[in-house]
Amino acid sequence: MTEELLDRRDLDFMLHDWLNAGALIDRGTADALIDLSGKLAVEHFLPHFKRNDSDEPRLEGGAVRLQPAIGAALARYAELGLFAAGFPEAQGGMGLPYLLCAASFSCFAAANVATAAYPMLTVANARLIATFGSAAQFEAFARPQIEGRWFGTMCLSEPQAGSSLADVRTRALPDGADALGARYRLTGNKMWISGGDQDVSENIVHLVLAKVPDEDGALPEGTAGISLFIVPKILPDGRRNDVTVAGLNHKMGYRGTANCLLNFGETGGATGWIVGAPGDGLRQMFLMMNEARIGVGIGAAAIGYRGYRLAARYARERLQGRPPGQRGGAPVAIIEHADVKRMLLQQKCYVEGAMALCLYCARLVDTAPERPDDAALLGLLTPIAKTWPSEYGLAANDIAIQIHGGYGYTRDFDVEQLWRDNRLNPIHEGTTGIQAIDLLGRKILRDGTALPILDQRIAATAASAAKTAGLEAHAAALTTAWQAIGETIAALRAGEDARAFDNATPFLHAFGHGVVGWLWLSQAVAAAALAPAGEAERDFVAAKRHACRFFFECEMPKVGPLLAFVASASDVAAAAPSRMF
Template sequence: MSVPLIPRRELNFQLHDWLDVGALLQAPRFAAHSAETFDAVMDGCDRLAWEVFAPCYQNADREEPHFDGDRVTVHPQVAEAVRAFAGSGLVSATEDESVGGMQLPVVVEKAALVNLYAANIGACAYPLLTMGNSRLLLAHGTPAQVEAFALPQLRGEWTGTMCLSEPQAGSSLSDITTRATYERESSFGPQYRLDGRKMWISGGEHEILGNIVHLVLAKVPDADGKLLPGTRGISLFIVPRSLVDTHGNAGERNDVTLAGLNHKLGYRATVNCALNFGEGRFKPEGRAGAIGYLVGKPGEGLAGMFHMMNDARIGVGLGAVALGYAGYLHALEYARNRPQGRLPGPAGKDPSQPQQPLVAHADVRRMLLAQKSYAEGGLGLVLYCAKLVDEARIARETGNAAAAASCDLLLDILTPIAKSWPSQWCLHGNDLAIQVHGGYGYTRDYKVEQLWRDNRLNPIHEGTHGIQGIDLLGRKVSMFDGAAFSAYGALLDASIARAVDTPWAALTDALSIRLASLRAVTASLLQVADPVARLANASAYLEAFGHVTVAWIWLDQVLALGDRDDDFAQGKRQAARYFMQWELPRVDAWLDRLADNDDTALAMRDDWF
């Protein structure tokens, strides 16, 4: 089958016509770049996607990573793809030139990576985790830690992971029990011995590149040797698979061992495993216990790890968009080329008349429009957040603290949406892509079933849908006396005001009404004293907030089209109209129940099930 890539005209519209990334070139950080260098990076990613990542998409799904009792082996084409990514310079693309980066804007990086995600999301997981790992170390590590552990990852020589969850703890990090005991000072900072087990570690064990740098959350015991309850004492450690000498050479194996592979519904190109730290199979420096180096201060591990997780959450949203967009393009191609049935009416009953292509049927066009509205709306949401990252960095580097704080506020409140909304609705788009294919979509002859399976992970990892809802309603909308929520409302108000005297005025009124309802419901929920009752329907709040946000994305994009009247512009307007007419009204049902603070789920008892 062909490998449709997300059209460059769509990416160019969002980057240049809507987000005006050219304005970023005025900042000293990006002054060496131009529209031509942006295109060159995107061209390179498209070639890598088409030539290296896409060809092994289905092969790697059918031949999962396996453990032979000695080592974990991944599909050779996946290893080749990861090495090609590592050698491309993309791992360090957004980083400073001083550490080997090209100082590319994050928003351009995300636009460039989207087709790699679409081509083979599982193979992309290795370098993407590596990028997040190295960025955390650049922000929180000591110079020695950066030199020894971040730079080899940025050069594409090693990979990295994040190790948070544990079998008994799941998403509840306060219940982790991995213990870190202080041993001595080292050239890489305070050295500890770690003992415990971590679960769901993507990229946790393989032989693709030279070393694996694990970033591990563990608890430092108190003076009596006891682990503190809750999140107190949680600290962050660098735990390399192989220890590193003062010259940066990997040598003796650390006490990190594979406990088992997880066999997943999708993302099968990615090794996912449980790891034991301190099992004793290996005895670094003569005794059992995994050697780890403290990052930052004891007890401040969550702050460091969330630096990586927030970056990863935008990446999860982008991955969901890529898979949803790929499914849409496959469904569109199939609908245009598959003849089936005839249109209603007398001629439709005449078997001598030619069959019509699927796309001629209104219900199929409905499903395609829905997919387009989810994929392009979700893409806009993620790219907008990525541009906020760039603008915040520019503001900090130029000493504009107020502008940086403003960007950070919007990014804080939009990150749960950027992660969760595409994960929910682009997955629904993949479901519709299967439906367009009919029975064929349910077979492995077509890629849409695998795209759905891969995308099904995204509502779970990096914080489940429910966790993101609790974060949004329980913290983000009320923090700093509601400053982030006020900034969000002002952002939408500005676009609504610009649309007043346009052909979109009527549909804009619909958005304005829902925004007013969201404000009223938010104020009402924040008055509920009992946090359990207040957050019982947080997922519905997340859904409503997300749909209002994506409606704003669509409004802002159609305003950016201006008087453009080609097929591309007309298609964008029709997708926007579909979202406003058919999707935005879903918000009413969610907000109505939230306004009542409905307790149906909360009042249900275990015994009644």
């Protein structure tokens, strides 16, 4: 893995020294997969990173055409079995833990997130069908995706209904039944469909949210009436389904990912098969959405991480300026300037903290089926795993441009494209505001069962850190910050329900910083337990501890003011009259 992507020693530390991946899989298998992923990412994904930006998908004759390098890279990805990595052997997979699959995916997202988006969605699509679909549906629609021959999408949003899925208007009319289950005819429009059409897979499996009208033709109100349908581009008998690409959305980033407006049923209705029972659609789709949210977080962390690596390399090579007080003499590398070091430390804290958060949640995915506490904690942390990396990985990319100076704003350097790619992630799979409401509403105020579990784990880390030389102050700071978070939650519970969500986003930022501070301290405790042999290892441990110190001295102090604003129940935003804007 080249220096342009991720720090392999850091990835190994997170997997093995910190998260104990050895309890899930042997070290040799883990190392082999990461080696393979890094090599494939560098050789087949990275080379067309820039071309993805300039040679966008194009609509020709009703079909979307991609640059050939995307298809070649994904064919190699499939050939090596990486679509199948996380599925049980009985389903044609390798049976690898999700933690290892997430680490593998981070390599590809760092190299070329637009191309990596296709397998991320495909794997999540196949997993949903494997979980909720019938045996016949699995064989017909999931297995070809696990083999990497077919790709998958998720079709949720519509032109008039983005985050508000209760307002979807796509209709599904019963159309008999066959060996694949109850069949329906779908009509409607879906917007912002990543991978909605392309020419590099044999087929595309759309998972479509729609509503079944009542006897009077009226659609059910709210989300309870949403059902989920499997709608393939090519039907099992080889005929083209009634799914049409109405247009391409040209986004500022992820330009290699074909983003489509799809029309279902222009000539009578697209054939689809219902998954499970009517009305279960949104509950089922949450499986795919939550996997995609963690995937988006990993991608955001990886893009930010690559920007950090590029900025650090540039800072070591760029000669400019002289130390304070020195006149004349040769210029020094800009990495010697305190402000550049500050920016690099901030990047390091953001990207390594974001990666730690996502991999910690991936570890919970593996243990959740047997450990109810881990399942509850995963549900609580998923909005953070999606949002914190998306916001602060983007901030790291912003800093990377600043470190590059004027060159960072040009297309000659990768950092401006990385920023544009990452700018999409705060809106992918639910905006920051939506995730904030989910965290505060559903996960904390409505169902507070997971919060005490998180409290206990944070307290345990603080207790360990308090006994570790050099980490005592950080342990006390974490305890203080988390107490303030608890007090703010108590105040919100006691306040006016209608106003509780007005400042949910500042709360999410404070809560996210508290969680990432905990994970930084946990990493520092793990690093302190190592017995580094050699200068490189000693430098690595020292860097982990120094970055933890930076986070606690420069980032954790932001928690207090954010919480004070939330606890004040300020209506400064809610009370602003719409006419003032």
